[in-house]
Amino acid sequence: xxxxxxxxxxxxxxxxxxxxxxxxxxxxxxxxxxxxxxxxxxxxxxxxxxxxxxxxxxxxxxxxxxxxxxxxxxxxxxxxxxxxxxxxxxxxxxxxxxxxxxxxxxxxxxxxxxxxxxxxxxxxxxxxxxxxxxxxxxxxxxxxxxxxxxxxxxxxxxxxxxxxxxxxxxxxxxxxxxxxxxxxxxxxxxxxxxxxxxxxxxxxxxxxxxxxxxxxxx
Amino acid sequence: xxxxxxxxxxxxxxxxxxxxxxxxxxxxxxxxxxxxxxxxxxxxxxxxxxxxxxxxxxxxxxxxxxxxxxxxxxxxxxxxxxxxxxxxxxxxxxxxxxxxxxxxxxxxxxxxxxxxxxxxxxxxxxxxxxxxxxxxxxxxxxxxxxxxxxxxxxxxxxxxxxxxxxxxxxxxxxxxxxxxxxxxxxxxxxxxxxxxxxxxxxxxxxxxxxxxxxxxxxxxxxxxxxxxxxxxxxxxxxxxxxxxxxxxxxxxxxxxxxxxxxxxxxxxxxxxxxxxxxxxxxxxxxxxxxxxxxxxxxxxxxxxxxxxxxxxxxxxxxxxxxxxxxxxxxxxxxxxxxxxxxxxxxxxxxxxxxxxxxxxxxxxxxxxxxxxxxxxxxxxxxxxxxxxxxx
Numbered sequence: 111x112x113x114x115x116x117x118x119x120x121x122x123x124x125x126x127x128x129x130x131x132x133x134x135x136x137x138x139x140x141x142x143x144x145x146x147x148x149x150x151x152x153x154x155x156x157x158x159x160x161x162x163x164x165x166x167x168x169x170x171x172x173x174x175x176x177x178x179x180x181x182x183x184x185x186x187x188x189x190x191x192x193x194x195x196x197x198x199x200x201x202x203x204x205x206x207x208x209x210x211x212x213x214x215x216x217x218x219x220x221x222x223x224x225x226x227x228x229x230x231x232x233x234x235x236x237x238x239x240x241x242x243x244x245x246x247x248x249x250x251x252x253x254x255x256x257x258x259x260x261x262x263x264x265x266x267x268x269x270x271x272x273x274x275x276x277x278x279x280x281x282x283x284x285x286x287x288x289x290x291x292x293x294x295x296x297x298x299x300x301x302x303x304x305x306x307x308x309x310x311x312x313x314x315x316x317x318x319x320x321x322x323x324x325x326x327x328x
Numbered sequence: 329x330x331x332x333x334x335x336x337x338x339x340x341x342x343x344x345x346x347x348x349x350x351x352x353x354x355x356x357x358x359x360x361x362x363x364x365x366x367x368x369x370x371x372x373x374x375x376x377x378x379x380x381x382x383x384x385x386x387x388x389x390x391x392x393x394x395x396x397x398x399x400x401x402x403x404x405x406x407x408x409x410x411x412x413x414x415x416x417x418x419x420x421x422x423x424x425x426x427x428x429x430x431x432x433x434x435x436x437x438x439x440x441x442x443x444x445x446x447x448x449x450x451x452x453x454x455x456x457x458x459x460x461x462x463x464x465x466x467x468x469x470x471x472x473x474x475x476x477x478x479x480x481x482x483x484x485x486x487x488x489x490x491x492x493x494x495x496x497x498x499x500x501x502x503x504x505x506x507x508x509x510x511x512x513x514x515x516x517x518x519x520x521x522x523x524x525x526x527x528x529x530x531x532x533x534x535x536x537x538x539x540x541x542x543x544x545x546x547x548x549x550x551x552x553x554x555x556x557x558x559x560x561x562x563x564x565x566x567x568x569x570x571x572x573x574x575x576x577x578x579x580x581x582x583x584x585x586x587x588x589x590x591x592x593x594x595x596x597x598x599x600x601x602x603x604x605x606x607x608x609x610x611x612x613x614x615x616x617x618x619x620x621x622x623x624x625x626x627x628x629x630x631x632x633x634x635x636x637x638x639x640x641x642x643x644x645x646x647x648x649x650x651x652x653x654x655x656x657x658x659x660x661x662x663x664x665x666x667x668x669x670x671x672x673x674x675x676x677x678x679x680x681x682x683x684x685x686x687x688x689x690x691x692x693x694x695x696x697x698x699x700x701x702x703x704x705x706x707x708x709x710x711x712x713x714x715x716x717x718x719x
Contacts (some may be wrong), residue, residue, distance in 0.1 A: 124641070
């Protein structure tokens with residue numbers, strides 16, 4: 111009959127109304143500033159730069175390749191390359207960002223910068239209480255404000271950070287192996303004119319070829 | 329003692345007016361009453377807003393505002409201060425004069441309706457013989473202000489909202505009037521005072537309210553539907569559908585003018601609830617004869633606030649209608665039903681007191697309700713859409 115559904119609906123809201131006074135489990139909201147819900151692991155809002163170790167400037171993973179700057183859809187990233195170089199996490203000399211600014215008032219939290227970064231240097235933060243009284247200066251973050259430790263990354267996205275660490279460790283091990291092989295090859299090369307022996311040759315040659323190719327690419 | 333409490337406001341007025349010279353007393357009395365109305369109803373408006381926000385919150389399993397003052401009861405004060413201190417923006421292309429006038433017209437017209445509402449024993453500002461007519465004349469003028477606001481803003485959302493509002497308000501004005509006409513037919517008077525007096529009688533301790541008659545109950549239901557639409561309340565809030573039209577006809581209003589629209593809407597709701605209470609719920613009369621000692625104005629305001637709670641309850645429950653559903657409901661269900669109700673009211677009158685009038689009138693109305701409901705709720709099955717010209 112006409113109006114049956116309305117009565118049913120009215121009964122439902124009345125039940126909610128009365129129930130919300132009786133049982134606290136019904137209340138779906140929390141009293142925000144005092145009570146907080148821990149963000150889920152996939153939470154993201156604005157990017158930050160990851161650094162390893164204690165010194166943010168020395169440990170910054172970013173090598174100022176500018177891929178994120180070019181890919182950023184709203185173009186909120188601004189990077190200036192350094193003139194000098196500093197060692198990166200594997201110890202190789204790399205340029206670093208002399209300036210790295212993100213205008214978070216422009217950023218749309220799309221995470222594209224994170225996805226394109228080949229160095230695991232930029233990740234998404236979960237900090238959302240960013241309101242300020244200065245809407246121009248204070249929302250333009252420079253690299254110091256953006257730099258956050260790897261421990262922080264582990265705290266906000268544990269699973270993802272662990273994966274990243276494994277990947278980086280693999281790379282580091284590979285690089286170390288490469289360096290070792292290169293050193294061996296160099297040593298072998300240095301030793302070769304003195305004692306041209308045929309038997310131990312195949313192994314060093316095979317290994318010496320690879321680093322040479324890799325290095326020329328880098 | 330209770331007598332004094334009942335007539336408290338009347339005595340207070342007479343006492344204050346007594347200080348003035350005889351020639352001014354009549355004018356001063358009226359001015360005093362107007363000031364009282366203008367002071368009381370915005371106060372009730374604040375209470376309504378708080379009730380609405382808290383009540384809706386509870387219906388949605390939230391707590392609602394609870395920061396300003398204990399349990400958030402000072403929230404309306406904070407809202408008021410906020411709207412007073414906000415920047416008043418007039419769009420560059422808006423018709424500034426009309427844009428300014430629209431909210432003023434709304435508030436003035438809405439307050440005019442209170443002139444004829446009997447808010448208690450001897451508490452009618454103007455004892456007009458055609459009070460109901462005056463009320464509806466004033467109520468119909470709100471459409472003017474709504475359209476002024478929508479048109480002068482030069483904004484597509486405002487204009488759409490205003491067009492919807494005017495279409496809706498005019499459509500529901502008819503059933504609103506028709507359902508009240510039944511009351512006028514039975515009472516034989518357009519005077520709201522007399523309508524209350526006719527209901528203020530008791531048999532076996534029960535009142536002769538019109539809602540306790542078949543035609544009165546049906547009329548009250550239709551009145552409630554039409555009043556909800558008339559005040560643009562959910563589920564008939566298409567003219568101000570936030571998700572479709574930003575805010576409808578007052579999209580381009582900010583600061584105090586926005587607050588005025590808000591005020592006009594709520595005061596209009598209070599006033600239409602007051603009229604509904606007067607017409608069907610016995611106005612200021614007590615629900616049982618043994619409660620007759622309670623001051624009459626308490627009953628009136630109690631009934632008004634109760635209707636407000638029902639409005640809020642409906643808003644918390646029902647989703648918004650579509651424009652065609654709205655119009656179909658008005659013209660194909662509510663209007664025919666109120667017309668039938670008029671005839672039933674006439675039948676009630678001419679069958680005279682007895683059990684026959686109860687049986688006959690109830691039967692007609694129930695059958696009509698069921699049949700019309702069935703017809704109206706028929707689902708029309710549309711086939712796949714065919715395009716005659718495209719493709």
